[in-house]
Amino acid sequence: xxxxxxxxxxxxxxxxxxxxxxxxxxxxxxxxxxxxxxxxxxxxxxxxxxxxxxxxxxxxxxxxxxxxxxxxxxxxxxxxxxxxxxxxxxxxxxxxxxxxxxxxxxxxxxxxxxxxxxxxxxxxxxxxxxxxxxxxxxxxxxxxxxxxxxxxxxxxxxxxxxxxxxxxxxxxxxxxxxxxxxxxxxxxxxxxxxxxxxxxxxxxxxxxxxxxxxxxxxxxxxxxxxxxxxxxxxxxxxxxxxxxxxxxxxxxxxxxxxxxxxxxxxxxxxxxxxxxxxxxxxxxxxxxxxxxxxxxxxxxxxxxxxxxxxxxxxxxxxxxxxxxxxxxxxxxxxxxxxxxxxxxxxxxxxxxxxxxxxxxxxxxxxxxxxxxxxxxxxxxxxxxxxxxxxxxxxxxxxxxxxxxxxxxxxxxxxxxxxxxxxxxx
Numbered sequence: 001x002x003x004x005x006x007x008x009x010x011x012x013x014x015x016x017x018x019x020x021x022x023x024x025x026x027x028x029x030x031x032x033x034x035x036x037x038x039x040x041x042x043x044x045x046x047x048x049x050x051x052x053x054x055x056x057x058x059x060x061x062x063x064x065x066x067x068x069x070x071x072x073x074x075x076x077x078x079x080x081x082x083x084x085x086x087x088x089x090x091x092x093x094x095x096x097x098x099x100x101x102x103x104x105x106x107x108x109x110x111x112x113x114x115x116x117x118x119x120x121x122x123x124x125x126x127x128x129x130x131x132x133x134x135x136x137x138x139x140x141x142x143x144x145x146x147x148x149x150x151x152x153x154x155x156x157x158x159x160x161x162x163x164x165x166x167x168x169x170x171x172x173x174x175x176x177x178x179x180x181x182x183x184x185x186x187x188x189x190x191x192x193x194x195x196x197x198x199x200x201x202x203x204x205x206x207x208x209x210x211x212x213x214x215x216x217x218x219x220x221x222x223x224x225x226x227x228x229x230x231x232x233x234x235x236x237x238x239x240x241x242x243x244x245x246x247x248x249x250x251x252x253x254x255x256x257x258x259x260x261x262x263x264x265x266x267x268x269x270x271x272x273x274x275x276x277x278x279x280x281x282x283x284x285x286x287x288x289x290x291x292x293x294x295x296x297x298x299x300x301x302x303x304x305x306x307x308x309x310x311x312x313x314x315x316x317x318x319x320x321x322x323x324x325x326x327x328x329x330x331x332x333x334x335x336x337x338x339x340x341x342x343x344x345x346x347x348x349x350x351x352x353x354x355x356x357x358x359x360x361x362x363x364x365x366x367x368x369x370x371x372x373x374x375x376x377x378x379x380x381x382x383x384x385x386x387x388x389x390x391x392x393x394x395x396x397x398x399x400x401x402x403x404x405x406x407x408x409x410x411x412x413x414x415x416x417x418x419x420x421x422x423x424x425x
Contacts, residue, residue, distance in 0.1 A: 001177060001207045004058060005200065006165065006187035007048075008033035011417050012040045014405070016051050018191050023055065025200025031058040031185065032079075042077040049078025056080045062110065064088045067096030075103035081131065086111040086120050090127065097128050106130035108163065118153050125158045131183065132158060136166030148175045155180025170202045174210035192397030194404040220386060224369065225285070227389040228259045231396045233375045239391035244378040246360025248338045249317060251374050252325055258334035258372035260287035260314030261382070262364050264357045270297035270345015275318075276304050278353050284312030287370040291357045292320030295339040302327035309333050317370060317377055319359040336372050 005022040007015040007030065019030050030052055032044045037059065040047075049057050059079035063070045067084060074082045084096055086109045093109070100107045108131035109124045111117045121132050134151045148164065155162050163183035164176040173184045184207050186200075193199035206213050218226070228236070237245050263282045267274045267290065278288050288308065292299040300316065302324030308316060315334040322328065322337040323344055338360075354366040362379045364370070369380040369389075380388050405415050413419075 002028045002163075002183040003200070003204055003207060004029035004031055004163070004183055004185040005190050006031040006033045006060070006185055007191060008035050008187050009191065010035055010039040010421070011415075012036065012044050012047050014415065015044065016047060018196050018401075019048065019052065021196035022190055022200040023052065025190075025197040025202075026204030027190070027200050029056040029058055029081075029183070031060055031083075033187065034060045034062050037061065042073055045074060045077035045079050058083060058108065060110070063092070063096065065092055067092040068099035071096045071099040071105065071107070072103055075100070075105040079105060081106045081108050083108045083110050083133065085109075086114045086117075086124065090123070093124065093127050093129065100130075108133050110135050112136070117150055118157060121154045121158050121162075125160050129160065131161050131163055133163040133165055133183075133185065134181075135164075135185075148172055148179055151176060151181060152179040168203070170206035171213055173203050174206040174213035177207050177210040188394055188397055192394065192401045194400035196401075224385050224389050225259050227393050228369060228371050228380070228385075229257060231389075231392040233371055233373050233378045235392040235395045235399070236371055236378045236380060236388065238395045239388050240378070240380075244362065244380065246317070246319075246362050246377040246379065249319065249336050249360040249377050250338075251372065251376075252322060252335045252337055252340060253329055253331075253333070254374055256315075256332070256334035256373075258287060258315030258336070258370065258377075260285050260370055262287055262289045262366055262368045262370050262379075263353070264355060264359075264364055264366050265290040265351065265353055266355060266357045267292050267299055267351035268348070269294035270299060271348045271350050272299040272301075272304070272345060273347035273349040274351040274353055275299050276307065276347070279304065279307045279311055279313065281353060282308070282311055282313050285314050287315045287317060287372075288313060289317045289357065289359050289364050289370060290319065291359050292318060295321050296341060296343075297321060298323035298341050298344040300335075300337070301344060302331075305331050305333050305335060315370070315372055317359060317372065334372055336377050 005027045009015045036044045058081040059074035060083040063084040071082045107129045109129045110133045112135040114120045161182040164181040165185035168186045169189045190199045263286045265278045298321045300322040318337040321339040321341045325340040367382040369385045
Protein backbone atom coordinates (compact mmCIF):
# COMPACT_ATOMS: atom_id res chain seq x y z
CA UNK A 1 0.00 0.00 0.00
CA UNK A 2 1.40 3.37 -1.09
CA UNK A 3 0.98 6.50 1.03
CA UNK A 4 1.43 9.76 -0.88
CA UNK A 5 1.72 13.18 0.74
CA UNK A 6 0.33 16.14 -1.21
CA UNK A 7 2.37 19.28 -0.59
CA UNK A 8 -0.29 21.89 -1.24
CA UNK A 9 1.90 24.77 -0.08
CA UNK A 10 3.29 27.97 -1.57
CA UNK A 11 6.87 27.89 -0.25
CA UNK A 12 9.36 25.29 -1.50
CA UNK A 13 11.58 25.56 1.60
CA UNK A 14 8.67 24.65 3.85
CA UNK A 15 7.56 21.93 1.46
CA UNK A 16 10.92 20.19 1.56
CA UNK A 17 11.06 20.31 5.36
CA UNK A 18 7.52 19.00 5.73
CA UNK A 19 8.23 16.25 3.21
CA UNK A 20 11.26 15.15 5.25
CA UNK A 21 9.10 14.88 8.36
CA UNK A 22 6.39 13.00 6.42
CA UNK A 23 8.90 10.48 5.01
CA UNK A 24 10.09 9.83 8.57
CA UNK A 25 6.49 8.93 9.38
CA UNK A 26 6.26 6.37 6.58
CA UNK A 27 5.19 8.29 3.46
CA UNK A 28 6.28 6.65 0.18
CA UNK A 29 5.45 9.11 -2.61
CA UNK A 30 5.81 12.89 -2.51
CA UNK A 31 3.51 15.14 -4.52
CA UNK A 32 4.34 18.64 -5.65
CA UNK A 33 0.81 19.99 -5.28
CA UNK A 34 -0.74 22.37 -7.77
CA UNK A 35 -0.43 25.46 -5.50
CA UNK A 36 3.28 24.70 -5.02
CA UNK A 37 3.84 24.23 -8.76
CA UNK A 38 1.98 27.46 -9.55
CA UNK A 39 4.02 29.29 -6.93
CA UNK A 40 7.49 27.87 -7.60
CA UNK A 41 7.17 26.35 -11.07
CA UNK A 42 9.17 23.31 -12.12
CA UNK A 43 11.83 24.30 -9.61
CA UNK A 44 9.59 22.77 -6.95
CA UNK A 45 9.78 19.40 -8.69
CA UNK A 46 13.55 19.70 -9.15
CA UNK A 47 14.16 20.50 -5.49
CA UNK A 48 11.93 17.69 -4.29
CA UNK A 49 13.70 15.19 -6.52
CA UNK A 50 17.11 16.43 -5.37
CA UNK A 51 16.04 16.13 -1.74
CA UNK A 52 14.34 12.74 -2.17
CA UNK A 53 16.07 10.87 -5.00
CA UNK A 54 14.78 7.48 -3.83
CA UNK A 55 11.12 8.51 -3.50
CA UNK A 56 8.59 8.72 -6.31
CA UNK A 57 7.87 12.38 -7.09
CA UNK A 58 4.39 13.19 -8.38
CA UNK A 59 3.81 16.47 -10.24
CA UNK A 60 0.17 17.49 -9.87
CA UNK A 61 0.07 19.57 -13.04
CA UNK A 62 -3.72 19.33 -13.42
CA UNK A 63 -3.04 19.49 -17.13
CA UNK A 64 -6.04 20.04 -19.39
CA UNK A 65 -4.27 21.11 -22.61
CA UNK A 66 -0.78 20.98 -24.19
CA UNK A 67 -0.36 17.64 -22.46
CA UNK A 68 2.78 16.47 -24.23
CA UNK A 69 4.60 19.71 -23.42
CA UNK A 70 3.65 19.72 -19.75
CA UNK A 71 4.53 16.06 -19.28
CA UNK A 72 7.92 16.74 -20.84
CA UNK A 73 8.47 19.72 -18.53
CA UNK A 74 7.63 17.70 -15.43
CA UNK A 75 9.65 14.67 -16.54
CA UNK A 76 12.78 16.72 -17.25
CA UNK A 77 12.41 18.41 -13.85
CA UNK A 78 12.51 15.02 -12.13
CA UNK A 79 8.89 13.89 -11.79
CA UNK A 80 8.17 10.16 -11.89
CA UNK A 81 4.39 10.54 -12.18
CA UNK A 82 2.52 13.41 -13.85
CA UNK A 83 -1.08 14.23 -12.93
CA UNK A 84 -3.59 15.29 -15.60
CA UNK A 85 -7.26 16.22 -15.30
CA UNK A 86 -9.83 13.62 -16.31
CA UNK A 87 -11.90 16.39 -17.89
CA UNK A 88 -9.19 16.96 -20.50
CA UNK A 89 -9.99 16.01 -24.08
CA UNK A 90 -9.00 12.49 -25.11
CA UNK A 91 -6.53 13.95 -27.61
CA UNK A 92 -4.69 15.67 -24.75
CA UNK A 93 -4.62 12.43 -22.74
CA UNK A 94 -3.28 10.41 -25.66
CA UNK A 95 -0.53 12.94 -26.44
CA UNK A 96 0.40 13.06 -22.77
CA UNK A 97 0.75 9.28 -22.65
CA UNK A 98 2.95 9.31 -25.76
CA UNK A 99 5.15 11.95 -24.16
CA UNK A 100 5.26 10.00 -20.90
CA UNK A 101 6.44 6.86 -22.67
CA UNK A 102 9.09 8.90 -24.45
CA UNK A 103 10.49 10.37 -21.24
CA UNK A 104 10.03 7.34 -18.98
CA UNK A 105 7.35 8.64 -16.61
CA UNK A 106 3.85 7.53 -15.63
CA UNK A 107 0.51 9.31 -16.09
CA UNK A 108 -2.10 9.63 -13.35
CA UNK A 109 -5.58 10.92 -14.15
CA UNK A 110 -7.34 13.09 -11.58
CA UNK A 111 -11.13 12.62 -11.62
CA UNK A 112 -11.87 15.81 -9.66
CA UNK A 113 -15.19 17.34 -10.83
CA UNK A 114 -15.74 14.63 -13.47
CA UNK A 115 -19.48 14.11 -13.97
CA UNK A 116 -19.36 10.32 -14.34
CA UNK A 117 -16.19 9.04 -12.62
CA UNK A 118 -16.84 5.36 -13.34
CA UNK A 119 -17.40 5.86 -17.07
CA UNK A 120 -14.39 8.17 -17.34
CA UNK A 121 -12.21 5.69 -15.44
CA UNK A 122 -12.99 2.98 -17.99
CA UNK A 123 -12.24 5.39 -20.84
CA UNK A 124 -8.92 6.37 -19.26
CA UNK A 125 -7.94 2.75 -18.79
CA UNK A 126 -8.68 2.05 -22.45
CA UNK A 127 -6.44 4.95 -23.47
CA UNK A 128 -3.55 3.50 -21.48
CA UNK A 129 -3.13 5.66 -18.38
CA UNK A 130 -1.07 4.23 -15.53
CA UNK A 131 -3.08 5.38 -12.50
CA UNK A 132 -6.53 6.77 -11.74
CA UNK A 133 -7.07 9.18 -8.84
CA UNK A 134 -10.54 9.34 -7.29
CA UNK A 135 -10.35 12.86 -5.92
CA UNK A 136 -12.73 15.12 -4.05
CA UNK A 137 -11.47 18.70 -4.11
CA UNK A 138 -11.03 20.83 -1.01
CA UNK A 139 -14.06 23.02 -1.72
CA UNK A 140 -16.18 19.90 -2.30
CA UNK A 141 -14.90 18.39 0.95
CA UNK A 142 -16.08 21.45 2.82
CA UNK A 143 -19.59 20.70 1.57
CA UNK A 144 -19.46 17.16 2.96
CA UNK A 145 -18.58 15.33 -0.27
CA UNK A 146 -15.97 12.62 0.21
CA UNK A 147 -14.24 10.27 -2.27
CA UNK A 148 -14.55 6.88 -0.58
CA UNK A 149 -18.24 6.57 -1.48
CA UNK A 150 -17.50 6.24 -5.22
CA UNK A 151 -14.15 4.47 -4.91
CA UNK A 152 -15.37 0.92 -4.55
CA UNK A 153 -17.24 0.75 -7.85
CA UNK A 154 -14.23 2.10 -9.75
CA UNK A 155 -11.85 -0.39 -8.11
CA UNK A 156 -14.16 -3.22 -9.19
CA UNK A 157 -14.38 -2.08 -12.81
CA UNK A 158 -10.80 -1.12 -13.73
CA UNK A 159 -7.52 -2.98 -13.55
CA UNK A 160 -5.08 -0.09 -13.28
CA UNK A 161 -3.99 1.00 -9.77
CA UNK A 162 -6.43 3.42 -8.16
CA UNK A 163 -5.47 6.31 -5.88
CA UNK A 164 -7.84 8.18 -3.59
CA UNK A 165 -7.58 11.76 -2.32
CA UNK A 166 -9.75 14.29 -0.55
CA UNK A 167 -9.58 15.16 3.13
CA UNK A 168 -8.46 11.72 4.23
CA UNK A 169 -7.66 11.08 7.88
CA UNK A 170 -6.74 7.74 9.52
CA UNK A 171 -10.36 6.56 9.62
CA UNK A 172 -11.28 7.48 6.04
CA UNK A 173 -7.90 6.24 4.78
CA UNK A 174 -8.65 2.84 6.30
CA UNK A 175 -12.07 2.85 4.62
CA UNK A 176 -10.39 3.65 1.32
CA UNK A 177 -8.06 0.66 1.65
CA UNK A 178 -10.99 -1.60 2.46
CA UNK A 179 -12.76 -0.25 -0.64
CA UNK A 180 -9.82 -1.27 -2.85
CA UNK A 181 -7.52 1.76 -3.10
CA UNK A 182 -3.89 1.07 -4.01
CA UNK A 183 -2.60 4.58 -3.24
CA UNK A 184 -3.79 6.83 -0.40
CA UNK A 185 -3.07 10.54 -0.93
CA UNK A 186 -3.17 12.78 2.13
CA UNK A 187 -2.65 16.52 2.21
CA UNK A 188 -3.90 18.75 5.03
CA UNK A 189 -4.13 16.08 7.71
CA UNK A 190 -0.38 15.59 7.37
CA UNK A 191 1.15 18.83 6.12
CA UNK A 192 -0.87 21.14 8.37
CA UNK A 193 -0.27 19.09 11.47
CA UNK A 194 1.86 20.44 14.30
CA UNK A 195 3.50 16.99 14.30
CA UNK A 196 3.85 15.95 10.66
CA UNK A 197 5.79 12.79 11.44
CA UNK A 198 3.22 11.53 13.94
CA UNK A 199 0.32 12.38 11.62
CA UNK A 200 2.00 10.57 8.72
CA UNK A 201 2.65 7.60 10.98
CA UNK A 202 -1.02 7.52 11.98
CA UNK A 203 -2.00 7.32 8.28
CA UNK A 204 0.67 4.67 7.67
CA UNK A 205 -0.63 2.52 10.53
CA UNK A 206 -4.25 2.89 9.44
CA UNK A 207 -3.61 1.79 5.84
CA UNK A 208 -1.34 -1.07 6.94
CA UNK A 209 -3.91 -2.33 9.48
CA UNK A 210 -7.29 -0.99 8.33
CA UNK A 211 -9.22 -3.58 10.31
CA UNK A 212 -7.95 -2.04 13.54
CA UNK A 213 -9.49 1.38 12.80
CA UNK A 214 -12.88 1.91 14.43
CA UNK A 215 -15.66 4.13 13.10
CA UNK A 216 -18.02 6.35 15.06
CA UNK A 217 -21.46 7.37 13.81
CA UNK A 218 -22.36 11.05 14.31
CA UNK A 219 -25.19 13.19 13.07
CA UNK A 220 -24.31 16.22 11.00
CA UNK A 221 -25.30 18.53 13.87
CA UNK A 222 -23.08 16.59 16.29
CA UNK A 223 -20.17 16.83 13.88
CA UNK A 224 -20.66 20.58 13.40
CA UNK A 225 -20.78 21.19 17.14
CA UNK A 226 -17.74 19.01 17.75
CA UNK A 227 -15.67 20.89 15.17
CA UNK A 228 -16.83 24.33 16.28
CA UNK A 229 -16.05 23.48 19.89
CA UNK A 230 -12.52 22.46 18.88
CA UNK A 231 -11.65 25.61 16.93
CA UNK A 232 -11.42 29.25 18.02
CA UNK A 233 -13.61 32.17 17.01
CA UNK A 234 -10.60 33.68 15.15
CA UNK A 235 -10.33 30.42 13.19
CA UNK A 236 -14.01 30.67 12.28
CA UNK A 237 -13.81 34.34 11.32
CA UNK A 238 -10.82 33.58 9.07
CA UNK A 239 -12.77 30.75 7.47
CA UNK A 240 -15.56 33.24 6.73
CA UNK A 241 -13.14 35.69 5.09
CA UNK A 242 -12.89 37.84 8.27
CA UNK A 243 -16.65 38.09 8.68
CA UNK A 244 -19.20 36.97 11.26
CA UNK A 245 -17.73 38.56 14.40
CA UNK A 246 -20.09 40.53 16.64
CA UNK A 247 -19.05 44.07 17.58
CA UNK A 248 -19.02 45.34 21.19
CA UNK A 249 -19.79 41.89 22.65
CA UNK A 250 -17.34 40.42 25.19
CA UNK A 251 -17.24 37.47 27.57
CA UNK A 252 -18.61 38.01 31.07
CA UNK A 253 -17.42 34.52 32.08
CA UNK A 254 -13.84 34.17 30.89
CA UNK A 255 -12.53 30.73 30.04
CA UNK A 256 -15.89 29.27 29.01
CA UNK A 257 -16.53 28.16 25.43
CA UNK A 258 -20.01 28.30 23.91
CA UNK A 259 -21.41 26.53 20.84
CA UNK A 260 -25.09 26.24 20.03
CA UNK A 261 -27.97 27.08 17.74
CA UNK A 262 -29.66 30.45 18.08
CA UNK A 263 -32.96 31.20 19.75
CA UNK A 264 -33.37 34.91 18.95
CA UNK A 265 -35.03 37.60 21.04
CA UNK A 266 -35.83 41.20 20.19
CA UNK A 267 -36.95 43.32 23.12
CA UNK A 268 -37.31 46.94 24.17
CA UNK A 269 -35.06 48.88 26.52
CA UNK A 270 -35.03 47.18 29.91
CA UNK A 271 -37.95 44.86 29.10
CA UNK A 272 -36.89 41.40 30.21
CA UNK A 273 -40.14 39.48 29.69
CA UNK A 274 -39.33 38.00 26.27
CA UNK A 275 -35.73 37.28 27.26
CA UNK A 276 -36.78 34.93 30.05
CA UNK A 277 -39.76 33.52 28.12
CA UNK A 278 -37.24 32.42 25.49
CA UNK A 279 -35.65 30.14 28.08
CA UNK A 280 -38.83 28.04 28.14
CA UNK A 281 -38.81 27.81 24.33
CA UNK A 282 -35.12 26.91 24.14
CA UNK A 283 -33.90 23.32 23.93
CA UNK A 284 -30.76 21.77 25.28
CA UNK A 285 -27.77 23.00 23.27
CA UNK A 286 -29.39 26.26 22.14
CA UNK A 287 -27.90 29.73 22.61
CA UNK A 288 -30.24 32.60 23.48
CA UNK A 289 -29.28 35.67 21.43
CA UNK A 290 -30.84 38.97 22.52
CA UNK A 291 -31.06 42.45 21.08
CA UNK A 292 -32.20 44.68 23.94
CA UNK A 293 -31.87 48.20 22.57
CA UNK A 294 -29.95 49.55 25.57
CA UNK A 295 -26.52 49.20 27.14
CA UNK A 296 -27.64 51.11 30.24
CA UNK A 297 -30.49 48.94 31.54
CA UNK A 298 -30.10 45.20 32.11
CA UNK A 299 -32.47 42.70 30.51
CA UNK A 300 -30.62 39.67 31.91
CA UNK A 301 -29.31 38.58 35.30
CA UNK A 302 -28.48 35.77 37.69
CA UNK A 303 -31.96 34.25 37.98
CA UNK A 304 -32.31 33.97 34.21
CA UNK A 305 -28.85 32.43 34.02
CA UNK A 306 -29.72 29.75 36.56
CA UNK A 307 -32.94 29.02 34.67
CA UNK A 308 -30.88 28.42 31.51
CA UNK A 309 -28.69 25.91 33.34
CA UNK A 310 -31.81 23.97 34.34
CA UNK A 311 -32.88 23.80 30.66
CA UNK A 312 -29.43 22.80 29.34
CA UNK A 313 -29.01 26.03 27.35
CA UNK A 314 -25.48 26.34 25.93
CA UNK A 315 -25.02 30.08 26.44
CA UNK A 316 -26.43 33.59 26.22
CA UNK A 317 -25.48 36.60 24.10
CA UNK A 318 -26.88 40.05 24.91
CA UNK A 319 -26.45 43.08 22.67
CA UNK A 320 -27.08 45.30 25.66
CA UNK A 321 -26.52 45.02 29.40
CA UNK A 322 -26.59 42.26 32.02
CA UNK A 323 -26.44 42.48 35.80
CA UNK A 324 -25.61 40.18 38.76
CA UNK A 325 -22.26 39.63 37.10
CA UNK A 326 -20.69 38.32 40.34
CA UNK A 327 -23.37 35.61 40.58
CA UNK A 328 -23.14 34.77 36.87
CA UNK A 329 -19.40 34.23 37.12
CA UNK A 330 -19.99 31.54 39.78
CA UNK A 331 -22.29 29.60 37.46
CA UNK A 332 -21.30 27.33 34.59
CA UNK A 333 -23.16 29.09 31.78
CA UNK A 334 -21.15 31.16 29.25
CA UNK A 335 -22.61 34.68 29.06
CA UNK A 336 -21.55 37.38 26.60
CA UNK A 337 -22.76 40.99 26.66
CA UNK A 338 -21.98 44.56 25.73
CA UNK A 339 -22.07 45.95 29.27
CA UNK A 340 -22.81 45.10 32.89
CA UNK A 341 -24.87 47.44 35.10
CA UNK A 342 -26.78 47.14 38.41
CA UNK A 343 -30.20 48.30 37.25
CA UNK A 344 -32.88 46.37 35.36
CA UNK A 345 -36.15 47.30 33.72
CA UNK A 346 -39.63 45.77 34.03
CA UNK A 347 -41.22 42.72 32.31
CA UNK A 348 -43.69 44.51 30.02
CA UNK A 349 -43.78 41.84 27.31
CA UNK A 350 -42.80 43.92 24.28
CA UNK A 351 -40.75 42.27 21.54
CA UNK A 352 -40.68 38.88 19.81
CA UNK A 353 -38.94 35.52 19.89
CA UNK A 354 -37.34 33.62 16.99
CA UNK A 355 -37.37 36.34 14.36
CA UNK A 356 -34.37 37.62 12.43
CA UNK A 357 -32.47 40.13 14.57
CA UNK A 358 -29.31 42.23 14.47
CA UNK A 359 -26.97 41.50 17.36
CA UNK A 360 -23.54 43.09 17.59
CA UNK A 361 -24.07 44.40 14.04
CA UNK A 362 -24.45 40.83 12.75
CA UNK A 363 -27.64 39.34 11.31
CA UNK A 364 -28.77 36.35 13.38
CA UNK A 365 -31.52 33.96 12.30
CA UNK A 366 -33.06 31.21 14.43
CA UNK A 367 -30.97 28.07 13.98
CA UNK A 368 -27.72 29.85 13.13
CA UNK A 369 -24.74 28.47 15.04
CA UNK A 370 -23.35 30.84 17.66
CA UNK A 371 -19.79 30.37 18.91
CA UNK A 372 -18.27 32.33 21.76
CA UNK A 373 -14.92 32.27 23.56
CA UNK A 374 -12.60 34.77 25.21
CA UNK A 375 -12.02 36.43 21.81
CA UNK A 376 -15.69 37.24 21.33
CA UNK A 377 -18.70 35.83 19.46
CA UNK A 378 -19.15 34.80 15.83
CA UNK A 379 -22.32 33.95 13.92
CA UNK A 380 -22.19 30.96 11.56
CA UNK A 381 -25.16 30.86 9.13
CA UNK A 382 -27.02 27.61 9.63
CA UNK A 383 -27.15 26.75 5.92
CA UNK A 384 -23.34 26.94 5.66
CA UNK A 385 -22.45 25.66 9.12
CA UNK A 386 -20.87 22.38 8.05
CA UNK A 387 -18.82 23.99 5.33
CA UNK A 388 -17.62 26.82 7.58
CA UNK A 389 -16.79 24.43 10.41
CA UNK A 390 -14.68 22.30 8.06
CA UNK A 391 -12.91 25.37 6.69
CA UNK A 392 -12.25 26.63 10.23
CA UNK A 393 -10.64 23.28 11.03
CA UNK A 394 -8.29 23.74 8.08
CA UNK A 395 -7.42 27.22 9.35
CA UNK A 396 -6.64 25.73 12.76
CA UNK A 397 -4.38 23.07 11.24
CA UNK A 398 -2.44 25.71 9.33
CA UNK A 399 -1.99 27.82 12.46
CA UNK A 400 -0.82 24.84 14.50
CA UNK A 401 1.81 24.05 11.89
CA UNK A 402 2.97 27.68 11.85
CA UNK A 403 3.21 27.72 15.65
CA UNK A 404 5.44 24.65 15.53
CA UNK A 405 7.70 26.25 12.90
CA UNK A 406 7.96 29.51 14.87
CA UNK A 407 8.84 27.55 18.00
CA UNK A 408 11.85 26.18 16.13
CA UNK A 409 13.20 29.72 15.79
CA UNK A 410 11.50 31.20 12.73
CA UNK A 411 9.34 34.30 12.42
CA UNK A 412 5.92 34.51 10.83
CA UNK A 413 7.02 36.91 8.10
CA UNK A 414 10.04 34.80 7.21
CA UNK A 415 8.20 31.48 7.20
CA UNK A 416 5.42 32.77 4.94
CA UNK A 417 7.78 34.84 2.78
CA UNK A 418 5.35 37.74 3.11
CA UNK A 419 7.37 40.24 1.08
CA UNK A 420 7.25 37.88 -1.88
CA UNK A 421 3.46 37.82 -1.75
CA UNK A 422 2.74 41.49 -1.10
CA UNK A 423 0.32 42.92 -3.59
CA UNK A 424 2.14 44.88 -6.29
CA UNK A 425 1.12 48.51 -6.50
